[in-house]
């Protein structure tokens with residue numbers, strides 16, 4: 152399929168579906184027409200086309216109802232590629248459509264109080280009981296769990312084998328009895344992430360993604376996609392946070408200084424070369440199989456966002472803050488709020504989705520082939536690990 | 539527009555790399571740099587057999603009619619080998635200056651029978667093309683000096699730009715001065731009522747901008763060699779009973795360097811795919827620094843051996859540091875971006 156054919160399809164779709172009509176109806180129809188994510192298979196919201204062609208669709212449909220990329224981020228960027236790679240046909244049909252339209256929001260139940268960077272050490276237990284699994288444990292830093300219908304969940308199913316081997320991956324029903332979501336207030340004042348307590352939660356076996364004991368491999372797919380999703384970055388020159396900074400810079404000549412000018416130009420160059428390598432990486436991606444190189448994009452994205460948002464606060468010389476009210480955030484409102492909020496929220500960019508230190512380890516070991524540090528945890532059964 | 543390499547480019551890369559591996563290993567470069575730095579035999583093979591000298595020259599003028607992408611790939615390989623050949627100076631800069639004139643000299647350059655150099659300081663930039671030159675034309679005769687000219691010592695023809703015109707001058711001695719970059723020596727060219735043949739008009743700023751676009755590919759090659767060589771070394775060198783490459787302090791530095799190089803590759807490919815003023819300024823502002831950083835990290839992570847004349851890393855450091863100045867410093871290119879990208883300085887606002 153090429154650009155002209157895609158355009159032709161979009162045109163035909165628009166003839167049959169009125170963008171001014173019901174929003175949800177329109178989005179469902181868009182999914183059914185294969186124009187949701189064109190690189191997905193036919194029948195699952197895609198056309199089996201090249202990923203790059205998605206940009207054409209987005210351009211052509213720019214003035215029609217849009218999905219909420221912020222609120223649906225975990226579903227779109229992490230759950231969907233994992234379901235596509237490991238789900239059964241039935242799971243794909245059940246989950247992908249409402250995931251894309253935003254009728255069902257997803258969250259990610261990975262981190263635990265005792266397992267962050269070392270995710271594979273996690274201890275939330277899932278025990279088989281006939282056709283069901285009974286889950287007990289605690290997850291933490293779960294973004295958007297308060298909106299979520301479903302969660303992607305990694306559990307420990309075999310404590311007697313080394314940690315990487317005894318995990319199993321599930322889709323967690325967030326409405327099941329025993330799931331309790333409690334807000335955690337963040338440095339921005341709001342509560343975007345949560346702690347999630349799972350007590351005797353019963354999940355039927357058809358909510359399992361991948362084989363029993365294969366959870367680590369499934370989780371890797373999620374994590375690699377997460378890094379590309381977070382670090383994918385703007386595709387437009389001077390886009391993203393840079394656009395916000397540049398607008399302010401152009402509107403307020405009275406606030407400019409020589410020092411800030413030098414620093415802004417350096418950041419502009421860095422943002423541009425980062426954008427270009429993101430574009431280059433996207434060209435290399437064959438239909439949704441990002442390699443460890445995606446970690447590099449996430450690393451540069453975090454650095455740039457933090458540098459730019461810090462710059463923005465300094466530039467404005469504003470000692471205020473827009474709003475400290477404790478509230479449940481709807482999504483990550485990066486652009487709707489002030490420089491102070493952006494500065495604080497961007498601090499999370501080098502922690503969420505793998506810390507920058509862990510990403511450097513991944514690049515060093517998996518891209519550059521450098522030897523790992525001596526390890527004490529690899530061959531020890533999970534239950535015997537020091538904690 | 540693509541930022542990836544084409545198959546044709548990869549084939550060209552393979553043949554250049556194979557030739558350089560055979561004829562231009564670092565030890566061979568090191569051996570000749572103090573006596574006769576430029577390897578004209580190697581240049582003959584590159585120009586004649588692989589045909590790199592005519593890449594940018596259209597077929598009807600005797601060249602290969604390829605594009606900046608192919609020339610960029612050749613420069614990546616030449617950078618990786620710090621190969622002392624006049625490709626950038628003759629086949630890119632001088633050729634680009636000559637192209638609009640369609641002068642017959644192009645055919646000779648394409649075949650590699652003759653070599654040219656643009657009589658412009660290598661420290662000139664698209665923003666200050668006249669830096670380092672005092673040449674004037676009077677009745678077809680040229681007088682003045684140009685300092686820091688790269689490739690002049692081995693050029694058969696000097697192309698001298700004066701006030702928007704380009705003159706071909708032959709038989710002028712270039713005085714080589716000790717150069718920071720041993721593998722690309724610079725010379726002072728002195729013209730004293732030298733006879734010049736006017737070959738046509740010359741947009742010097744555009745020529746230098748094109749050279750700067752391609753220099754970014756050479757800088758990428760330099761950085762890649764430094765990164766790869768350092769990676770190989772830290773995997774093999776043991777201290778404290780482990781490879782030094784297993785220490786996180788070293789791994790993280792190399793991960794950061796890799797990320798810089800990844801972005802340098804994107805910037806270099808963008809500059810050859812679209813050699814616009816913005817793309818070139820971005821590529822130079824970024825890649826010049828990355829090449830220097832890669833060479834400096836390489837030296838540091840090699841320890842004492844990195845400080846020796848015997849180890850080739852200094853050739854890369856010297857190339858990188860000189861290339862950082864060549865055709866505009868990173869600061870010059872960033873300054874240019876202020877207007878190119880509409881990021882005006884304080885002087886643009888109310889004080």
Ligand SMILES: Cc1cc2nc3c(=O)[nH]c(=O)nc-3n(C[C@H](O)[C@H](O)[C@H](O)COP(=O)(O)OP(=O)(O)OC[C@H]3O[C@@H](n4cnc5c(N)ncnc54)[C@H](O)[C@@H]3O)c2cc1C
Pocket residue numbers: 258259260261262266267268269291292293294295344499502503504505506507508509512
């Ligand atoms: C805003 C935000 C949203 C999040 N959303 C979610 C979510 O939706 N779902 C979810 O599951 N998780 C989420 N997380 C959790 C996130 O993935 C973890 O915080 C992260 O993986 C780090 O784990 P930790 O907090 O336990 O820190 P630790 O792992 O304890 O790390 C502490 C420090 O030690 C460093 N460190 C640890 N190990 C190493 C090592 N081997 N080498 C060098 N340095 C090391 C780390 O880099 C860090 O600086 C979110 C986090 C944030 C900040």
